[in-house]
Amino acid sequence: MKIQYKELSFWEKLYLPAIVKGLSITLKHLFMWPKFTMQYPEEKPEPGPRFRGFPKLVKDKEGHPKCVACGLCAAVCPPHAITLQAEETEELSWERTPVSFEIDMGRCILCGMCEEACPVEAIVLSDTYELVINDTRKWVFEIDKLLEDWEGKETELFLKNRK
Amino acid sequence: MAETEQARTLRTEHMFLNLGPQHPGTHGVLRVVLELDGEVVVNAVPHIGYLHRGYEKIGEDRTFHQYIPYTDRLDYLAPLSNNTAYVMAVEKLLDIEVPERTKYIRVICCELARISAHLLGMGIMALDLGAFTVFLWGFREREKLYDIFEKLTGTRLTTSYMRVGGVVMDLYDGFGEDVRTFLNDFPSAVDEMEALLTRNRIWVDRCKGVGVISGEDAVQYGLTGPNLRASGVEHDLRKANPYLVYDRFDFDVPVGTNGDSLDRYLVRMEEMRQSARVVEQALNQLPAGPVNADMPKIVLPTKGKVLTSMEELIHQFKLMSQGFEPPVGEVYSAIENPKGELGFYIVSDGEPKAYRMRIRSPSMINLQAFPHMVRGGMLADAIAIIGSMDLVMGEVDK
Ligand code: SF4
Ligand code: SF4
Numbered sequence: 216m217k218i219q220y221k222e223l224s225f226w227e228k229l230y231l232p233a234i235v236k237g238l239s240i241t242l243k244h245l246f247m248w249p250k251f252t253m254q255y256p257e258e259k260p261e262p263g264p265r266f267r268g269f270p271k272l273v274k275d276k277e278g279h280p281k282c283v284a285c286g287l288c289a290a291v292c293p294p295h296a297i298t299l300q301a302e303e304t305e306e307l308s309w310e311r312t313p314v315s316f317e318i319d320m321g322r323c324i325l326c327g328m329c330e331e332a333c334p335v336e337a338i339v340l341s342d343t344y345e346l347v348i349n350d351t352r353k354w355v356f357e358i359d360k361l362l363e364d365w366e367g368k369e370t371e372l373f374l375k376n377r378k
Numbered sequence: 379m380a381e382t383e384q385a386r387t388l389r390t391e392h393m394f395l396n397l398g399p400q401h402p403g404t405h406g407v408l409r410v411v412l413e414l415d416g417e418v419v420v421n422a423v424p425h426i427g428y429l430h431r432g433y434e435k436i437g438e439d440r441t442f443h444q445y446i447p448y449t450d451r452l453d454y455l456a457p458l459s460n461n462t463a464y465v466m467a468v469e470k471l472l473d474i475e476v477p478e479r480t481k482y483i484r485v486i487c488c489e490l491a492r493i494s495a496h497l498l499g500m501g502i503m504a505l506d507l508g509a510f511t512v513f514l515w516g517f518r519e520r521e522k523l524y525d526i527f528e529k530l531t532g533t534r535l536t537t538s539y540m541r542v543g544g545v546v547m548d549l550y551d552g553f554g555e556d557v558r559t560f561l562n563d564f565p566s567a568v569d570e571m572e573a574l575l576t577r578n579r580i581w582v583d584r585c586k587g588v589g590v591i592s593g594e595d596a597v598q599y600g601l602t603g604p605n606l607r608a609s610g611v612e613h614d615l616r617k618a619n620p621y622l623v624y625d626r627f628d629f630d631v632p633v634g635t636n637g638d639s640l641d642r643y644l645v646r647m648e649e650m651r652q653s654a655r656v657v658e659q660a661l662n663q664l665p666a667g668p669v670n671a672d673m674p675k676i677v678l679p680t681k682g683k684v685l686t687s688m689e690e691l692i693h694q695f696k697l698m699s700q701g702f703e704p705p706v707g708e709v710y711s712a713i714e715n716p717k718g719e720l721g722f723y724i725v726s727d728g729e730p731k732a733y734r735m736r737i738r739s740p741s742m743i744n745l746q747a748f749p750h751m752v753r754g755g756m757l758a759d760a761i762a763i764i765g766s767m768d769l770v771m772g773e774v775d776k
Contacts, residue, residue: 216630217610218644223582233578240570241511251518265547267532290699293444326447326538331546332698334684334691340532 262342267327270318271341272361279306280362281337284313288329288338296322297329316361320346321354392420395757399428403506403761406771410748410760417757422749426742429775437735441701442468442542445735450536452739453773455498456491456716458527461540466621467711467722468542471704472676479667480544481622485660486557487539488622488713489653493564494523495716496604496646496653496768503643503765504575507584512571519567526556542702543677544670554661561654568650576644585640589751589763592637599747602740603718604645605767609637615714627659639766646768676702701730717741717768739773 226232253260262268273281284301302314329338348354395412398404407428413421433452437445449464450457462484469476476484501516524534529550531537539546575581591601596609606613614631616624632648634641670677678697679690706728712721718740725734744767751767752760 216632216648218632218634218641218648220635220640220644223577223579227577228579230579233580237511237574237578240573244515251521263529263532263550265529265532265550285695287695287698291444293440293447324447324536325533326536327532327546328444328447328538331678332694334694336681336685 262344266342266344267325267340268343269320269325269341269346269356270323270329270338270361271343271363272316272358273337273339274362280313280316280358281335282313282316282333283309283335283337284311284316285334287332287334291328291332292323293326293328294322294324296320296324313358316358318356318361319354320348320356321351390415397760404764405502405769408745408764408769408771408774410764412752412757412760414757419752419755419757419760422752422760424745424748426745426771426774429771431776433776434735434737437732437737439731441730442704442732443697443701445732446540447536447538450538451772452737452776453495453715453717453720453741453770454535455495455770456488457535457537458487458531458539459491459495459713459715460720461537462488463711463713463715463720464722465540465542466713467709467724468704470711471707471709471724471726472542472702473705474543474671474673474676476544476671477668478623478665479548480669480671482660482664483545483549483669484540485622485624485627486657486664489657489660490523490526490557492653492716493650493657494520496650497523499716499768500571500643500646503762503768504571504581506761506765507581509575509581512574515567515571519564522560522563526553526560529553529556541670541677543673544668548669554664557657557661561658564654565651568647572647576647582640584758584762585643585766586638587636588639588755588759589766590636590638591747591751595750596637596747599750600743601718601747602743603715604649605642605718605744605747607631608634608641608645610635615712615719621713623660624656626663627656629653629656629659639762642766642768703728703730712738715740717770717773718744720773737776739776741769741771741773742776745769745774 275281284299286299289297289299296319297317299316300314301311303310304312325340327340330340393414395414396409397412398409399407404410409425409428411423411425412419433448436448440448446461446464449460452460497516497520501513504512527537528534530553531539531546591609593609593611596606597611610633612631612633615621617631629652632645632652634645674693679693683690684694704726706726708723708725710721710723712719719738720740721738723736723738724732727733748763748767751763755763
């Protein structure tokens with residue numbers, strides 16, 4: 216399909232018609248409703264159920280981390296952001312639990328592969344997107360920070376999504 | 379004799395000018411050293427590497443699965459398309475056939491990515507040449523698409539949506555309606571962008587006859603994509619080598635005549651309309667069914683099964699900790715990306731990681747023709763040419 220381009224006519228070569236036409240279109244937009252722009256800090260976008268915010272660890276009903284420290288998330292993480300150390304435990308119905316679990320948020324690319332890999336749904340990408348850290352020393356999120364309560368996405372959602 | 383004497387004493391030195399890397403008209407971090415005689419460009423030497431991240435080398439150190447997020451960051455204006463190109467190369471290596479539904483999903487994703495890339499590309503070109511409004515309108519339309527991408531993949535830009543043998547998740551409920559709503563408003567939005575530019579004298583003066591490259595030269599330089607087609611060469615991988623299910627759709631491949639900046643702009647505008655047609659048809663034909671190939675040794679099991687069945691759990695562990703092992707061999711597979719032919723050449727020695735990962739990125743190769751196009755033009759033409767070539771530095775530097 217050849218694109219045909221007609222040469223500009225005499226009228227079009229005068230600047231004025233194009234300017235008038237352009238201004239009339241932009242003027243129309245001035246009165247268009249609704250406005251598309253979102254006034255960000257005041258209005259906040261609502262993340263959808265699949266949203267990939269920063270990773271969080273999930274707790275069971277008693278408040279223990281669900282993680283069994285299998286290390287799959289650390290193995291699959293493309294930029295190697297996860298470091299964890301396992302420990303044996305007797306208090307729980309399973310035998311392993313993490314003593315330390317760190318995610319380097321300076322490296323994490325929020326790809327969601329840890330969530331995809333975890334066999335017990337112990338790590339999920341939350342719907343938190345406001346992630347500004349000024350101090351580079353605070354980029355590494357320790358286990359306490361990762362286990363903090365947060366409102367939002369339920370782990371079941373992911374199960375539902377990946378039928 | 380007297381003339382040469384005069385010429386010698388009054389010789390004007392050529393001036394060297396760095397265009398970029400911080401110049402907004404160079405689309406990221408492209409640096410071009412221009413040799414100027416007055417305002418006429420005598421020569422141009424692009425210097426690249428400011429965004430080099432070693433992606434080909436990283437490909438040798440990550441499993442095929444882990445490499446997917448890296449492909450998002452090649453042409454970061456069309457990550458869905460890059461994902462598709464990459465997983466298709468790996469699938470070719472493994473000799474996997476993906477389900478019908480996935481093929482359609484991939485076509486829809488690629489075409490939506492093409493629309494979003496061209497909207498931004500042409501918006502930026504207009505911005506560089508002083509038409510700010512068009513850029514904002516293009517951005518607005520692209521934003522609507524990105525909302526759909528966010529609902530579909532979880533993020534706006536770094537989608538990582540495709541997987542070897544399928545996709546991460548099926549389309550969400552209501553995807554079809556969302557896309558149809560977008561497609562309904564889309565033609566009028568493109569018409570408006572065109573109304574501001576296509577027949578505007580200032581725009582035409584700045585683009586027409588600027589950066590001309592003949593079809594023959596374009597082929598010699600290895601140009602692909604809209605840049606090649608603007609020079610009148612009808613070559614589109616979607617038609618020439620129909621991958622996925624492109625042979626089932628009715629669409630046209632626009633080609634230009636002169637190979638100047640105006641043609642490159644017109645071709646892209648028309649391509650967006652054609653892509654919209656493809657998406658429409660693909661949505662209508664979209665079959666039901668599974669989205670992942672039934673290959674437990676390669677494709678991740680579903681979450682529900684991992685939690686209940688031992689065998690699936692073992693596969694999950696094997697795949698996530700080591701990855702799958704492809705046969706020994708090498709493949710090249712390419713698709714038509716918004717910027718041109720994006721190809722992956724993978725050499726495998728049987729390990730879960732590539733032995734060599736070569737990326738044929740279209741912008742990198744298109745950039746080589748830039749000095750040829752700009753020679754003899756004015757300094758201001760350089761901006762129009764860079765804009766109309768629609769370079770993305772993430773892909774040039776890799
Ligand atoms: S989201 Fe991706 S990068 Fe971040 S910790 Fe998980 S696997 Fe690693
Ligand atoms: S994959 Fe899940 S269970 Fe295993 S270490 Fe990571 S978070 Fe814990």
